[in-house]
Amino acid sequence: MNDKGKIVTGLVIFAALVSFPFWYNLGKAAPPPEVVLTDKAKAAKECVLPKDEIRTEHMQLLDVWRDTQVRDGQTVYINAKGKSYIMSLSNTCLDCHSNYKDFCDRCHVYASVDPYCFDCHIDNPKETK
Amino acid sequence: MERSRREFLKIAGASAAIGLGAGQVMEAVAAATNHQAAPEAQVAHQPEALKATRWGMVVDTRKIESAEQIEKMVEACHKEHNVPMLEEERHRIKWIWETHFHNAFPSQATDRVSEHLEHILLPVMCNHCENPPCVRACPTKATFKRESDGIVMMDFHRCIGCRFCMAACPYGSRSFNFRDPKPFIPEINKAYPTRMKGVVEKCNFCVERLAVGKLPACVEVSDGILTFGDLNDPESEVSKLLKENYAIRRKTNLGTGPSVYYIV
Amino acid sequence: MLELALKGTKKYWGLLAVLGGIAGVAFLVYLYQLQFGLGITGLSRDVSWGFYIAQFTFLVGVAAGGVMVVLPYYLHDYKAFGRITIMGEFLAVAALVMCLLFIMVDLGQPMRMLNVIFYPTPNSMLFYDMIVLNGYLFLNIVVGWNVLEAERNGTHYQPWLKPLIYLSIPWAVSIHTVTAYLYCGLPGRGFWLTAILAPRFLASAFAAGPALLILLCLIVRRFTRFDPGREQIQSLAKIVTYAIIANVFFFLCEVFVAGYSQIPEHTDHLKYLFFGLHGKGVLVPWMWTSMGLMFGAIILLVVPATRRHEGVLAVSCAMVFVGAWIDKGLGLISGGFVPNPLHEVNEYLPTGPEVTIALGVWAVGFLVLTILYKIAVSVKEDNAGVLRTRVIKG
CATH class of the missing domain: 1.10.287 (Helix Hairpins)
Structure with missing residues (x-):
């Protein structure tokens, strides 16, 4: 039996399909998103954590907040600088960042993530949902 | 990291x-x-939070005069917690609702209930049991009893919607989101989250209000019918009421130890 | 061995296509349920479990019933069952696949299913149910597959399988015991709150499981060159007979306790199921049908002449299976929830989409069963062929 040709053709088709997302998007890199800060956020000057950290780790922080708030019943978070915040996505985060579309969504869309936090914690609910 | x-x-x-x-x-x-970022973060209670070791409620049925009084409680609660108003009877979500004495106390009701009890409606809700069967049944600890103050809570984030707790609850106090509740919430209270479809919910003794030093929403509008306080504190208002009056609890024979008392 | 499933007659492929088609349609309905929520079912805040969980409960029984061929063969060295142990094991596999699927379609948030593992909760019976069901599925796949492969190769199965085989016997009992514990440990549900629920479940399992197995044996004999054997079928029939009698006996014990004590929390559910309560009783005709089928089957199975006649036996087995299915798959769950804890009667009836999804799960189960039986039967047919040539040559 000599199925070499068939096997090689199959492999080529497979490789082409698997790498499709890469060559399809080649040279079309979307520019990194710019987020808009509300006046309230600007006035506050700093977030719960330093900018770099909150940018990369806000989901971990929210996860901890959620468990501490819901399960342990403690509601206040005191950061390294000694400043206190109520641990609440609805009432703290979204109070300052009340511009969901121009803030949260900018990066989430860019990174293609769709967290369902905002299904229930509503500030400016997504129009699509 | x-x-x-x-x-x-x-x-x-x-x-x-x-x-x-x-x-x-x-x-x-x-x-x-070797973590460099903000190592000194801490968590705490809000100073104004109300604290107790076992929260409880006393319903003084003698003070109930009309169904409107109960409806006011239901409305206050459901508005506070974004409870939807679903048309379909079987999908309804109830945190607190009104019912007859013989429904609230099926095994205690006799054919000669006092005229007053026979004619009024009683408020019923989660009893925040001392020994809650729902917590025993939950396979993910999504429903749990807070050891600090005895409140039986729901973690909506963790609930998988198996509804074992609904079968386990002997008071029918739990509701399930059979569909997305958001379109049916008349007026959204942004300070409290809504729920998503597929999770169970129930009365939470207004933990979010206790945390900021407020009494439960239903108690506030109850015209003195409802009294809320620490059952373990002999000086609390609930303890005093229970010392001076005869009160019953729902289905005590099941050993669940409800924290809601009814003075009859 | 899997390649044996790829060579089949047109009938075989036709059956697979039909089952796959039903499963496909049901899957679309399931997508709708995922999108809308469980509101497309007839469930309510009063009857919070329904058709799905009832099918699950019934099928755990069918899965456990498979042990009734494994136990006599391996523990009592009853040689005749050696021919059909594989059919019991593969039936258990298919039934367990259905069980797990029924749990999945019943969840409100199936994407969070793994929370059961992330946050293990040993005080929840569902935690143990997850362990025993998956464990039993694993045991039956490993044991069934390896023993069949050994048979195909004409060798004795690997010695390390022996402990697994012995383990699978009590494990079969455990799956239905734990499933009964889901219900019978709940305070305030008088219908389920009975120590005899687990034994009752096992009795109905050992009746319905082997009854289905007899029907499957008769089908296999009819459509393939493999004959499970008359003696095997007759032995199974005796097991079905004793088990269904035990099941009805246990049920009558329940009726006595409830009826004689006359405690309303216990009698009300039975009253609802068999006579209706507050003028409501959709299940009344079903429950009496179930009783009729089970009692009728007992008569046909006890009388030797009718039990030995395979045509009549097939009818009796169908009666046992349907009777037990109504009892557990319709009455048991609804009956426990009506009346509700506030003593209100809010009835439950499954909806069209709900029944479609359930049918889809059954179709997937029978698809798995068809493929597994095809493999098993092909091995048996080949072996018979080899034997025949040996005899001729010798």
Whole structure:
């Protein structure tokens, strides 16, 4: 039996399909998103954590907040600088960042993530949902 | 790095709760994980929070005159917690609702209930049992009893919607989101989250209000029918009421130990 | 061995296509349920479990029933069952696949299913149910597959399988015991709050499981060259007979306790199921049908002449299966929830989409069963062929 040709053709088709997302998007890199800060956020000057950290780790922080708030019943978070915040996505985060579309969504869309936090914690609910 | 941060915060929270020197633990953890970012974060209670070791409620049925009084409580509660108004009877969500004496107390109702009891409607809700069967049944600890104050809570984030707790609850106090509730919420209270479809919910004794020093929403509008307080504190208003009056609880024969008392 | 499933007659492929088609349609309905929520079912805040969980409960029984061929063969060295142990094991596999699927379609948030593992909760019976069901599925796949492969190769199965085989016997009992514990440990549900629920479940399992197995044996004999054997079928029939009698006996014990004590929390549910309560009783005709089928089957199975006649036996087995299915798959769950804890009667009836999804799960189960039986039967047919040539040559 000599199925070499068939096997090689199959492999080529497979490789082409698997790498499709890469060559399809080649040279079309979307520019990194710019987020808009509300006046309230600007006035506050700093977030719960330093900018770099909150940018990369806000989901971990929210996860901890959620468990501490819901399960342990403690509601206040005191950061390294000694400043206190109520641990609440609805009432703290979204109070300052009340511009969901121009803030949260900018990066989430860019990174293609769709967290369902905002299904229930509503500030400016997504129009699509 | 992500993991370590999460663990560290958990340890921080736990150690703060049991009164250890949180700082020491955090330093140790921070050193162990070589974590540079904000190692001194802490968690605490709000100073104005109401505290108790076992929250309870007393319903003085003698003060109930009309169904409107109960409806006012239901409305206040459901508005506070974004409880939807669903048309379909079987999908309804109830945190607190009104019912007849013989429904609230099926095994205690006799054919000669006092005329007053026979004619009024009683408020019923989650009893925040001392020994809650729903907590025993839940396979993910999504429903749990807060050891600090005895409130039986729901973690909507964790609930998988198996509805074992609904079968386990002998009071029918739990409701399930059979569909997305959001379109049916008349007026959304943005301070409290809504729910998503597929999770169970119930009365939470207004933990979010207790945390900021307020009494439960239903108690506030109850014209003195409802009294809320610490059952373990002999000086509390609920304890005094129970000392002076005869009160019953729902289905005590099941050993669940309800924290809601009815003065009859 | 899997390649044996790829060579089949047109009938075999036709059956697979039909089952796959039903499963496909049901899957679309399931997508709708995922999008809308469980509101497309007839469930309510009063009857919070229904058709899905009832099918699950019934099928755990069918899965456990498979042990009734494994136990006599391996523990009592009853050689005749050696021919059909594989059919019991593969039936258990298919039934367990259905069980797990029924749990999945019943969840409100199936994406969070793994929370059961992330946050293990040993005080929840569902935690143990997850362990025993998956464990039993694993045991039956490993044992069934390896023993069949050994048979195909004409060798004795690997010695390390022996402990697994012995383990699978008590494990079969455990799956239905734990499933009964889901219900019978709940305070305030008088219908389920009975120590005899687990034994009752096992009795109905050992009746319905082997009854289905007899029907499957008769089908296999009819459509393939493999004959499970008359002696085997007759032995199974005796097991079905004793088990269905035990099941009805246990049920009558329940009726006595409830009826004689006359405690309303216990009698009300039975009253609802068999006579209706507050003028409501959709299940009344079903429950009496179930009783009729089970009692009728007992008569046909006890009388030797009718039990030995395979045509009549097939009818009796169908009666046992349907009777037990109504009892557990319709009455048991609804009956426990009506009347509700506030003593209100809010009835439950499954909706069209709900029944479609349930049918889809059954179709997937029978698809798995068809493929597994095809493999098993092909091995048996080949072996018979080899034997025949040996005899001729010798």
